[in-house]
Amino acid sequence: MNKNTPQVTEHVFKQSEQKLFLTIVGVSIIFIGKFLGALFTNSLALFSDSWHLLTDIASLILSFWGLKIGLKAADDRYTFGYYRFSILTALINNISLILISIYIFYKAIVRYFNPIDVQPEGMIIFSILGLLVNTIVVLNLRDNSNNINVKSVFLHFLGDALSDIGVLIGGIVIYFTHLSGVDTLLSAILACLILKNALKMTIECTKILLEAAPEEISIDEVKKSIKNLGGIMEVTDVHIWSLSKEILSMTAHVSMQECTIENCERKLHEIQHLLKDKFNIEHSTIQFEKCTCGSCFHSKPDHNYCCNMCIDKCKKEKNAITIQSTKI
Structure with missing residues (x-):
């Protein structure tokens, strides 16, 4: 570490x-x-x-x-x-x-x-x-x-x-x-x-x-660690990249069970400490919300499509297509 x-x-x-x-x-x-x-x-x-x-x-x-x-x-x-x-x-x-x-x-x-x-x-x-x-x-x-x-x-x-x-x-x-x-x-x-x-x-x-995620960091592990802090329903739309070998950055959407200002501020402090101490991610931007990816443009009913920058939504749609193809 x-x-x-x-x-x-x-x-x-x-x-x-x-x-x-x-x-x-x-x-x-x-x-x-x-x-x-x-x-x-x-x-x-x-x-x-x-x-x-x-x-x-x-x-x-x-x-x-x-x-x-x-x-x-x-x-x-x-x-x-x-x-x-x-x-x-x-x-x-x-x-x-x-x-x-x-x-x-x-x-x-x-x-x-x-x-x-x-x-x-x-x-x-x-x-x-x-x-x-x-x-x-x-x-x-x-x-x-x-x-x-x-x-x-x-x-x-x-x-x-x-x-x-x-x-x-x-x-x-x-x-x-x-x-x-x-x-x-x-x-x-x-x-x-x-x-x-x-x-x-x-x-x-x-x-x-090309802003690839560092090989030493697992996005699934990052999500799991954040959810283990408690009070968090889901972590989505995660982006992790390197500005240099030493400087890592991250953005993510975090859906909370109780999305009050006080609760989100306290949880943000916990998440930032976790990211720095465990994953050496110094610069992070966390967006809190009540529903998963609720503020993304592509999540709205009239703009519901696969966003190439959101790995969660694309994974779900690709898996659904694979399941349908298998049934046919």
Whole structure:
């Protein structure tokens, strides 16, 4: 259970921002070293890894900007705040990684048909250097990986650390066996690692932008927990979505047995505490009513149709259609 308050969330964002800045400096240094090493050794694995680092620097700067924008307060234009900017930057970063992995595959195929000599000594030296830097970056970002921007960067550099291990092993193998094809094989494996993480994070970012309910939250469980507070007949028209990985929002209709102003105010306080303490939903809008979904436009007798935004009504109508079809 996560009990982040808005103040704690802001502190986490600022802490992540500071760590990203330090990471940008460190990665810029190692990029220069790896790129020069790739030119010196003719290693495709080292060359692809150095260009991967260049895109990481760009993604770090983009993530850094996204975190700074995300801390801005809501205004008349962006009434939910600016949290989605960090999701957008994370999505751009991961799409760029997908394109890079495809490019590395292409270069590996070209190198397979046009092999050149590789100098394993340089591969070993620069992979050790890269492994040290990437390990420091991973350890630095580990405690802040709940933020999707930082998590994206964290996974990048975890993959980079694994890549350095692969280049190191490849350099040792080539040094003793003179099989330069190992370098080409390693570059293809690195592309697979990059593609896997990038696709996973891209899907996660897309789900947030499409306002999908968080996977860790069950709407049925939310309804059950609210009804267990007592005095509540039904919970309908529930919508749960993420503004960012840390900020969750929810709206719902709650039909009460005794829908007085005093009773609804007391029950609202209980529901808000429940949502925050059990489900980490910080921003909720609860509409109280005497009958189920009584104030929805589509619930009126002259507008009684399936609303695509009301999962309860659509479920009932779909089930009714299924039952009728079965009888026929």
